[in-house]
Amino acid sequence: MNGPTPDDVRSFFGAFLNRKLEDRGQRPLRDLPDDYDLLLSGALDSLGFVEMMMAAGEHFDREIDFENLDPEQMTLIGALCQFVSAQLRPHPS
Amino acid sequence: MELRADGSRRGLWTGFLRSATLFPDRPAVVAQGGSLSYRQLRAIAVRVAACIQAHREASWTPLTAVFAHRSTTAFAGVLGSLLAGHGYVPLNRTFPVERSRSMLVRSECRSIIVDAESLPQMDALMEGVDEPLLVIAPGLEDPRPYRERWPRHAVVGAADLEAYADWREPDACRDAIAYLLFTSGSTGVPKGVMVAHRNVTAYVDHAVERFAITEQDIVSQTFDMTFDLSASDMFVAWERGACVCCPSQKTLLNPGRFIREQGLTVWFSVPSMVALMKQCGLLKPGGFPSLRLSLFCGEPLPISSVEAWTVAAPNSVVENIYGPTELTIACTGYRWEPKHASAESEMGIVPIGAPFPGMNVLVVDEQLDEVGPGADGELLMSGPQMSLGYWKDPAKTAAAFVVPPGRTEVFYRTGDRVRRPTGDSPLTHLGRMDSQVKVLGHRVELGEVEAVVREASGVDGVVAIGWPITASGYGGIEVLIEGGPVDLDALRAAVAARLPDYMVPRRWHVRSRLPRNANGKYDRKAMPAVMGDSQ
Numbered sequence: 001m002n003g004p005t006p007d008d009v010r011s012f013f014g015a016f017l018n019r020k021l022e023d024r025g026q027r028p029l030r031d032l033p034d035d036y037d038l039l040l041s042g043a044l045d046s047l048g049f050v051e052m053m054m055a056a057g058e059h060f061d062r063e064i065d066f067e068n069l070d071p072e073q074m075t076l077i078g079a080l081c082q083f084v085s086a087q088l089r090p091h092p093s
Numbered sequence: 094m095e096l097r098a099d100g101s102r103r104g105l106w107t108g109f110l111r112s113a114t115l116f117p118d119r120p121a122v123v124a125q126g127g128s129l130s131y132r133q134l135r136a137i138a139v140r141v142a143a144c145i146q147a148h149r150e151a152s153w154t155p156l157t158a159v160f161a162h163r164s165t166t167a168f169a170g171v172l173g174s175l176l177a178g179h180g181y182v183p184l185n186r187t188f189p190v191e192r193s194r195s196m197l198v199r200s201e202c203r204s205i206i207v208d209a210e211s212l213p214q215m216d217a218l219m220e221g222v223d224e225p226l227l228v229i230a231p232g233l234e235d236p237r238p239y240r241e242r243w244p245r246h247a248v249v250g251a252a253d254l255e256a257y258a259d260w261r262e263p264d265a266c267r268d269a270i271a272y273l274l275f276t277s278g279s280t281g282v283p284k285g286v287m288v289a290h291r292n293v294t295a296y297v298d299h300a301v302e303r304f305a306i307t308e309q310d311i312v313s314q315t316f317d318m319t320f321d322l323s324a325s326d327m328f329v330a331w332e333r334g335a336c337v338c339c340p341s342q343k344t345l346l347n348p349g350r351f352i353r354e355q356g357l358t359v360w361f362s363v364p365s366m367v368a369l370m371k372q373c374g375l376l377k378p379g380g381f382p383s384l385r386l387s388l389f390c391g392e393p394l395p396i397s398s399v400e401a402w403t404v405a406a407p408n409s410v411v412e413n414i415y416g417p418t419e420l421t422i423a424c425t426g427y428r429w430e431p432k433h434a435s436a437e438s439e440m441g442i443v444p445i446g447a448p449f450p451g452m453n454v455l456v457v458d459e460q461l462d463e464v465g466p467g468a469d470g471e472l473l474m475s476g477p478q479m480s481l482g483y484w485k486d487p488a489k490t491a492a493a494f495v496v497p498p499g500r501t502e503v504f505y506r507t508g509d510r511v512r513r514p515t516g517d518s519p520l521t522h523l524g525r526m527d528s529q530v531k532v533l534g535h536r537v538e539l540g541e542v543e544a545v546v547r548e549a550s551g552v553d554g555v556v557a558i559g560w561p562i563t564a565s566g567y568g569g570i571e572v573l574i575e576g577g578p579v580d581l582d583a584l585r586a587a588v589a590a591r592l593p594d595y596m597v598p599r600r601w602h603v604r605s606r607l608p609r610n611a612n613g614k615y616d617r618k619a620m621p622a623v624m625g626d627s628q
Contacts, residue, residue, distance in 0.1 A: 026586070039343055045594050046346055050369055066373045071346040 003088040004060055006081040012059055013077065016052050017043055034078025049075070053084075062088045104263065105271045105290045106175040108297065108332035110135070116308050116334040123355065124314075124339040125210070126165035126232065131334070134169060141173025141229055143257035144249055145204050148227045149177070154201040156273055159318065160184040160193070160218065161208035163339050166231050167318060170206030171327065173229075178263025179204070180270035180287075183318035184218075186211040187342075188593045192283070194218055196275045200285060200484065208232055212239075219243065229254070267291040273484055274321050276418050277529075277538040277596070285484030288321070292421040293328060295477035299449050300329045303426065304359070304386055304412075308334030311383075312359040313352070315345065315366065320535070321418045322390055326361055335359075349375040349405075356383045360409070363391040363534025364565040367398040376405040384409040390416070390423050391534035393522060394443040395564040399429055415445035415522065417536075419493065419505050421478040424452045427519050437519055441564070444519035445511070452476035454520065455504055456513035461497040466515040471526050473497065473504035480505075530559035531566030535595045539570070542596055546572055549587040550579050556607060557598065558620050572598040573620055575607045600624070 010032055018028035038044045057064045064087050073079045117132040157174035159181050161167035174181035182200045184193045203224060209232040226246045236250030271290045275283035312330040314337050316323040330337040340351045348370060370376050384406040394413045414423035427446025437444050448454050455473040456464050464470040482490030494503050510523040530537050542557040554575025559567030581601055589597050608619035
């Protein structure tokens with residue numbers, strides 16, 4: 001069985017972010033382009049980012065290894081979805 | 094003015110200048126903008142200082158704002174202010190601009206150093222600032238558009254700075270302000286803590302010896318400059334020719350990678366960061382072999398965090414240091430020794446140890462009388478690290494800096510509850526006396542959050558609490574509003590525009606009536622029971 005695709009991950013992140021934005025009285029995002037920067041846009045702080053990654057691990061029932069996460073790239077939604085999708089793909093036995 | 098053994102003056106800048114002479118080609122700072130050697134950093138800082146000295150008028154308050162974030166300009170700005178004979182006032186572009194403007198105006202700075210990344214916020218920052226400012230932007234190649242936009246202000250860019258070569262080492266008094274740092278205030282207005290040169294050098298002198306800092310060290314700077322612990326990283330490193338290494342906000346998302354890539358030897362952070370790294374599986378056995386010293390400060394340090402950390406950093410000594418901004422960075426310390434630490438800890442929290450040299454401890458009851466050995470009370474401290482008090486606020490200064498009955502010396506009331514040691518046991522921290530809480534290492538006056546919500550909502554019945562409780566403080570702030578109706582969307586937006594992220598309530602609860610105690614006061618302890626699942 002294949003793991004979630006980058007689009008699956010994107011739609012999970014979109015729902016997570018919109019809940020956060022609504023909590024703060026801000027408008028939800030209509031779309032989530034590849035170059036959307038989670039940190040610089042102010043959508044999440046570092047704690048919120050970690051919270052979102054932990055929630056993704058829980059949602060997809062797989063631990064996400066932060067070790068190889070390049071922070072300069074990984075706050076961009078496109079690169080992050082690719083990274084998480086690759087992490088969640090079952091390893092060949 | 095304190096004279097050194099060779100008869101020269103000593104300010105907070107002196108250690109840096111000495112290191113720049115001894116180790117000109119060693120790296121002094123790594124931050125956004127690259128790496129600068131001591132020679133390079135000194136060259137920029139001296140030009141910034143000469144520029145301030147050339148423009149300064151006699152009427153100016155000797156303070157310079159540094160509106161820069163995790164960049165080489167931020168470090169050059171701090172040094173440049175000091176070398177001009179000014180104290181620095183750190184501003185933070187990640188804070189709401191209104192808050193930064195209030196700090197700029199209240200501190201009466203007439204000069205401001207700004208990095209390239211903060212320039213876009215300058216229009217908003219200077220809106221309504223009456224006095225003309227000297228704006229120094231060492232990273233700005235072409236200042237002409239800004240000169241046209243801000244005709245009242247003098248704008249100095251990178252090329253202009255080259256012309257300022259006539260720098261004179263200042264005659265600053267040891268009592269002069271080295272930095273003015275605004276902390277959360279209970280009335281809704283941040284308090285400016287005036288920290289003098291002699292306060293910081295007293296700390297630095299002890300720290301470099303205690304932590305055995307050498308020019309080989311690579312020291313982390315995880316703190317924003319608006320957090321006073323950042324002063325430890327900079328000035329302790331520069332005193333001995335070490336390198337201070339400041340990650341970007343993004344790099345901090347993976348601190349483990351940062352430690353390894355930079356080969357850090359000294360780590361300093363709030364304990365929350367350890368908890369976060371632990372949660373993310375970033376504390377792998379032997380993962381940080383380069384670390385020889387790890388310092389934690391800013392909130393209670395759980396034993397479980399130290400245990401996890403020492404597995405990842407097996408070559409590192411761990412110290413828990415403690416101190417409010419008013420007592421300059423840290424004024425007590427406890428070196429973790431696995432053999433004794435568990436027995437000496439309480440409620441799973443590492444002790445705060447013993448006072449630094451010259452600092453006096455008094456544990457008192459509500460009347461400020463000393464309690465007996467082994468009893469609990471408020472921690473009062475005095476000594477060379479005790480700051481000058483609050484900027485232009487004699488009433489708050491008098492309330493916090495007191496002479497206890499039967500004493501002649503002024504002590505600072507920390508508001509922290511500790512146990513008075515028996516024999517040579519360490520001081521143990523038991524919590525806060527008042528409504529200050531720690532959220533991710535940041536000190537938050539709940540009264541300030543309440544004041545802002547109250548003003549924005551027009552409702553008087555507002556209670557803010559730290560929630561949920563975490564091992565080292567609180568996860569965030571939640572707010573309860575009595576009565577209503579309240580337009581929560583508008584209220585959230587108004588509050589978020591005035592407070593930094595960590596102070597913005599994460600959840601809001603509107604109730605027809607909030608719990609009160611027998612005296613008719615809001616019963617904070619009963620609040621979680623009525624919060625339920627509100628927004």
